[in-house]
Amino acid sequence: MDILGRYRNLIVLVGVLFLQALGLAVQVKRAGTDARDTRLIRIWAVGAVTPFERVLVWAENSTGNLWHNYFYLRGVRAENRQLKEQIEQMRLEQVRLSEDAAQARRLQNLLGFKEQFVAKTVAAQVIGTSGSDLSRVVYIDKGADAGIKPDMAVITADGIVGKVWDVFPSVAKVLLIDDQSSGVGVILEKSRLQGVLRGTASGEVVLERVMSDEQVPLGESVLTSGGDQIFPKGLPAGTITKVGTGKDLFLNIHVKTAVDLSKLEEVLVVVQKQERQALADDSAHVRAADILAQRLPSVPDKPADAKPDAVAAKPAGVAAKPQTQGSNVTSPHPSNTAIGGAASAAGTVDRKPPTGSTVKPLAAATGQTQPQNVSLTPAQSKAATAPAADGTQQPPTKTTAKPANSQSDPQAPPDDTPH
């Protein structure tokens, strides 16, 4: 008894340490099967800390919003103007991208390609961290109540952030991609090399499993490959910053994450992914022969029959709708515009009829005028204002001329700039 009393403190210390070591051992043993059995105790800890974080984030945001939305409005007009200009540029870009997307869908349809789409996301606010640089996790203010489940992808507009690790009723724990226990299947954008993106103990992110005989250029974008079944394919993961020789015949590749993980505020949790086969737009089903036929001068049997073919006779790169003065330029079909636009950069307004042919350009033949806002080069403008083959004069148009394909060029100068 004396010994017990004398060494009481030491015995308690050993007992407490033993219990914790036992707890560690149990967890390690379970890690292979289900590493998330210790939920209750984590719920208690998270429940004790996150309410404060939630309140503080709310208070911080409210104060910030009050200041930014009601008091500090300097430069808003200029910014608004700038954003409007940006929207215009993006609309132009959107036109081009939609054409590319339509073409991609057609090709995917041909290949029977199945792809995953981000069908539904839940926006969440980052409210806390683990408080340790050895456990790179953040807490978000949405949990099971918002439909969040473990292993869901967490992203931002810039790229991937991590995956949901633990879910509580109103809070979720997100494991960041720079944690050493995380792994993301990725593919390099241009070289199409596949690898695994991993965090390290120092917080850096490296690309593993790329053979040392491969060429990996610096600055190449790293995208998700979809192979991990967590992140949808094609999301930005980062860029290559350093390539060196590693061990075991693999390269040592350092990656700068697309998202600044140290400054996360709002994130999106992908709560629903959809796998579907890419469907081509049926209306885009145009035979190559039809496209060629549209782009070449046609030979009408009778002048009366020529009218429906006016579309085909229009310059392919220019909006190909039968035009009346003042009408807007629209494309009868996106694919036509895309192909025509790409193929006839200079426009084909001044295309001459085949030698020996008596066929006149249909626009002139039908008495239709050029659209007012059709783009033409100066040479084309000259040609357009020149007498037609039958001696008729094209009405003087307000030639807002530019190459036909410049419609898809967001960097192109305004329409009234001569080229």
Place this chain on the structure above:
Amino acid sequence: MPITYTSGEQVEVYRFSIPVTIGVPLLALFTQAFVPLRFPNFAVYLDLPLLVTIFFAMARRNPISGLLTGCVIGLAQDMLGHNTIGLYGIAKTVVGYGASSLGVKLDVENAGARFLVTLGFYVVHSAIYFWVGREMVSMTQHGSWGVGILSGLANATVGMFLYFALDKFKQRT
């Protein structure tokens, strides 16, 4: 006023109110989890739960109380992360025990002593965490002497000021 005597040296034993006993560690945990959102390096260089553990252990001067304080704070810190629960728990249990045992023998009321004690226990804490993590759960850890030394100095410096602030909550037994 009960006073403990150790090796002929008179040292005072303090107690704390229940709100302080619960609130201060909770606040330390909360701050440790929240501040890195705005200052990412905070978690690298500072360990507020460790400082609170050392303070309570040294003030109470009771090894069992100290080790239990360290155990609870450490386990709570473990739970906020995703690593195995018990790594911080074990490290802070040892620190709590050591700090309270040291508090019985030494005068740890002046700033210099507090600085050195905190620096020493930071090293002990890091070593135990590193060893347990590597040997028991096969955790890969990135060790940098430079960062380690800076962290130790930062914790010791902040600890000095923090202890003086927390001294206000001391109640003599």
